[in-house]
Amino acid sequence: QVQLVESGGGLVQAGGSLRLSCAASGRTFSTYTMGWLRQAPGKEREFVAAINWSGGRTYYADSVKGRFTISRDNAKNTVDLQMNSLKPEDTAVYYCATSLYLIATTTEKYDYWGQGTQVTVSS
Helix, strand or coil: CCEEEEECCEEEECCCCEEEEEEEECCCHHHCEEEEEEECCCCCCEEEEEECCCCCCEEECCCCCCCEEEEEECCCCEEEEEECCCCHHHCEEEEEEEECCCCCCCHHHCCEECCCEEEEEEC
């Protein structure tokens, strides 16, 4: 069983920054892809960012490219999402998740999910 616990969400003004963190346990962390996904009210869950097992490859949704940065620390079993220049449309519940795929840029490729953390961006 995999446990994922997100933290770092909150309320921020447009243009501000937040850093989300996810702590993982229960699986050999350094062997699988990690991702961040989000779900806004009334919308489908969508892919935000992913990072491969070594941290050498990253992938981003077009909507966050250049503003968000995903990183991981395999020694600490954590994956972070640095979010800059936040916009009201970034408001959502953010989830971290694991994937056994080498490239995982769609939600169905993720198997274990955290409980989510709320990010609210005010205009």
